[in-house]
Amino acid sequence: MKDIFVKDVKEYIGQEVRLKGWVRNIRHSGKLLFIIFRDGTGELQSVAFKPDLGDEMFEAAKKLTLESSLIICGTPKTHQKIEGAFELSITKVDVVQYAEEYPISKKDHGPDFLLTNRHLWIRSSKQWAILQIRHTIYYAICEYLNNNNFYRFDSPILTPNACEGTTTLFDLDYFDEGKAYLSQSGQLYLETGIMSLGRVYDFGPVFRAERSKTRKHLTEFWMMDAEAAFVEHDENMEIQEGLIRYVIRTVLEKCLPELNILERDIEALRRADAPFKRMTHREAVDYLRARGSEIEHNGDLGAADEAMLTEGSDVPIFIEKWPKEIKAFYMKRDPENPELVLGNDLIAPEGFGEIIGGSQREDDHDVLLGRMIDEKMPIESYQWFLDLRKYGSVPHSGFGIGFERLITWMSGIRHIRETIPFPRMIYRIYP
Ligand code: 4AD
Ligand code: MG
Numbered sequence: 001m002k003d004i005f006v007k008d009v010k011e012y013i014g015q016e017v018r019l020k021g022w023v024r025n026i027r028h029s030g031k032l033l034f035i036i037f038r039d040g041t042g043e044l045q046s047v048a049f050k051p052d053l054g055d056e057m058f059e060a061a062k063k064l065t066l067e068s069s070l071i072i073c074g075t076p077k078t079h080q081k082i083e084g085a086f087e088l089s090i091t092k093v094d095v096v097q098y099a100e101e102y103p104i105s106k107k108d109h110g111p112d113f114l115l116t117n118r119h120l121w122i123r124s125s126k127q128w129a130i131l132q133i134r135h136t137i138y139y140a141i142c143e144y145l146n147n148n149n150f151y152r153f154d155s156p157i158l159t160p161n162a163c164e165g166t167t168t169l170f171d172l173d174y175f176d177e178g179k180a181y182l183s184q185s186g187q188l189y190l191e192t193g194i195m196s197l198g199r200v201y202d203f204g205p206v207f208r209a210e211r212s213k214t215r216k217h218l219t220e221f222w223m224m225d226a227e228a229a230f231v232e233h234d235e236n237m238e239i240q241e242g243l244i245r246y247v248i249r250t251v252l253e254k255c256l257p258e259l260n261i262l263e264r265d266i267e268a269l270r271r272a273d274a275p276f277k278r279m280t281h282r283e284a285v286d287y288l289r290a291r292g293s294e295i296e297h298n299g300d301l302g303a304a305d306e307a308m309l310t311e312g313s314d315v316p317i318f319i320e321k322w323p324k325e326i327k328a329f330y331m332k333r334d335p336e337n338p339e340l341v342l343g344n345d346l347i348a349p350e351g352f353g354e355i356i357g358g359s360q361r362e363d364d365h366d367v368l369l370g371r372m373i374d375e376k377m378p379i380e381s382y383q384w385f386l387d388l389r390k391y392g393s394v395p396h397s398g399f400g401i402g403f404e405r406l407i408t409w410m411s412g413i414r415h416i417r418e419t420i421p422f423p424r425m426i427y428r429i430y431p
Contacts, residue, residue, distance in 0.1 A: 001073060007041035009076040009086045016075050016091060019044070022123070023068045023099075033061055037072060037088070042257075043125070046074060048090040061093040066105075067123070069096035111417075118422060119431045129258035130418055133251060134407050138203070140250035141224055141401070144243050145201050150226055153193035153200035155186025157207075161381040163188050164328060168208040170219075182207035185400050188330070188385050190227035191361060194396055195388060201226040203403075213426055214303065215415045216353055218404060220424035227398030233332075233342040233360040236397035237318050240346055240356055241276045244316065244406075248273045251410050264412035265350075271314035272349060280321045281340075284309055298323040307351040316355070320344040329371050331359040332395075344399075352409035358399025365389035 004017045021039030028034070031050035036043055050058045064070065073092035079085035104120055114121045121127055142152075160177075162169050164184040174180035186202040193200035203224045210217050228239065248269055251259070259266055279287070288295050288305050295305055301319065310317055321340045324333065331341035343359035362368040368389055372379060379386070407419040417423040422431065 005041040006037070006039045006044045009044060009088070012076050013078065013086075014075060016073060018071060018073045019088075020071050021069070023064050023066055023070065024125075025066065026064050028062055031058075033058065033090075035061075035064070035072075035090070037070075038123075038128075044076075044086065044088050045079065046072060046088040046090050048093065052089075052091060053093065057093055060095055061090075063098060064093075064095065065099050066102040067099040069099070070094060071096060111415075115417065115423070115428060116430065122421060125261055127418065129255075129261040130407065130411050130413065131421070132258045133255050133411050134403075134419060136251060136254050137247055137403070137407060137410060140247045141243065142203065143250075144246045145226060148199075148239070148242075150199040150201045150228070151193075151197045153190060153197060153202055154204070155183065155189035155193075155202045155225070157183045157205065159183050161188075161378070164208075168210050170207050170209045184208055185223055186225045187227065187398060187400060190225050190398060191385070191388055191396065194227050194229040195392065195394075199226070199228040199231075211426060216303065216405065216408075218416055218420065218423055218425060221416075221420065222403035223400045224403060225398060225400040227396065229394050229396045231360075231397045232395050233320070233344070233397060236358055236360060236399060237276075237278070237320070237344055240318075240344075240358060240399050243401075244276075244346070244356075245273050247406065247410070259411075262411050262413060264410075268314070268350060268412075269410070272316065274315050276315050276346070277313060277317045279309070279317055279319055281319055281323065282321070284319050298325060300326050301345070301347075301354075303353055306347050306353040310347055310349045310351070313349050316349060317347045318344050319347060327359070329375050329377065330361050330368070332362045333367065342397075346399075348405070348409040350409070350412075352405070354402070355405045355409060356399050356401050358397065360395065360397040363389060363393045363395055365393070 001016060001018045004012055004019060019039055021037055023035055024038045024043055025036040033048040035046045037046045048061055071094040072090055074088040074090040076086050076088050079087045103117055158180050160180060162181060170182040171179045183206050185206055190200050190202060201224060204222060205220055206223045207220050210219060252269060285295055285297055288308055291308060293305055321334055322343045324339060324341045327341050327343045331343045334340040334342055345354050346356035347353060348355045365386060369386060404416050404419040408416050417425060
């Protein structure tokens with residue numbers, strides 16, 4: 001008999017097949033037993049009829065509890081009532097394990113309880129749907145970059161210096177070498193990579209010792225950094241837009257069932273796949289102040305500001321040309337105004353906030369060194385980074401996507417902690 005996965009049942013209508021998985025739900029009524037079976041690829045309504053199974057097997061199946069593991073044989077058919085759904089007529093049930101009473105039930109559990117039971121919570125259907133979407137976005141990003149001449153270039157996690165300022169660094173003792181730090185972004189290493197490969201990206205965990213307890217912050221999250229030689233500020237934004245719109249289209253194409261489980265407003269996602277808007281930081285501040293925000297002219301955008309900016313906008317908005325004092329040391333000065341840098345944030349609509357930070361990089365050795373001296377940075381540990389500006393320096397740009405922020409937006413859920421298998425937050429490291 002053929003072993004198959006739930007996602008493939010439609011190809012086996014009328015043929016007896018075998019599936020391996022768990023009990024999502026079970027109920028019986030007289031000679032019938034209804035099992036909602038799941039196997040990781042999807043869920044399948046299954047029905048056992050006592051005379052088909054025989055008394056002994058039927059009684060053993062009746063004792064199945066939530067989350068028990070089992071192997072079932074049966075014949076798939078199209079569902080009589082629900083269009084596009086399938087049903088399995090069970091011919092055999094092999095119990096692998098009867099599960100103990102499952103701690104997560106249908107009743108509402110608080111977030112603390114669920115997070116403490118995260119190792120079990122990931123099996124529930126909404127969490128399953130988010131993890132499926134995470135998987136799809138991951139590959140969509142890699143696919144887009146691979147098809148656009150970006151090579152994968154893995155940056156290190158243990159580093160001798162900071163990428164994004166020293167206030168959010170996790171440090172550790174590194175043998176006889178003194179302090180080492182967990183990477184906040186692979187960007188600086190990617191800048192070395194472009195001089196070898198032209199266009200590169202990394203994709204992995206980064207760390208920020210951020211004391212923020214918001215719905216948008218994790219202390220360990222995944223970032224996709226991309227970097228490209230000979231790309232300037234405008235083209236940098238075009239690449240970001242092309243990539244994000246590709247992700248939207250892929251999610252819509254591959255994840256409709258998951259989006260429905262999450263009750264995502266699918267039309268809002270469809271509308272976001274249109275040309276993105278652009279606004280300078282100055283324009284954004286003027287717009288916000290006119291609507292009552294207290295943001296200063298050289299101020300950073302708060303979550304409420306980001307939400308106000310995208311209110312009424314179907315598409316994400318680039319905020320570009322920022323005051324240099326609120327952006328990182330590596331950003332290139334705007335040739336038209338030395339007080340500004342050629343950086344951009346990308347703000348997602350529907351209140352989801354910043355999902356990308358990017359910029360053109362300072363490629364002039366002396367200007368960069370001057371900026372680092374102004375910021376009192378330890379020049380020795382960045383010597384390698386300065387070297388890039390001595391040996392064939394070129395204009396170049398890049399950006400970093402906050403992977404979980406992007407998943408939060410695509411899934412339409414309101415808390416980032418559900419977008420990563422094991423969230424790390426200021427008050428949580430278990431499990
Ligand atoms: O804007 P950020 O700090 O930019 C960088 O790190 C650049 N070096 C990236 C680059 O140019 N290669 O971080 C990038 C993105 C943010 O836009 C945000 O989406 C996400 O990372 N992010 C976080 N996500 C979850 N939790 C946190 N604590 C985050 N901090 C930033
Ligand atoms: Mg940022």
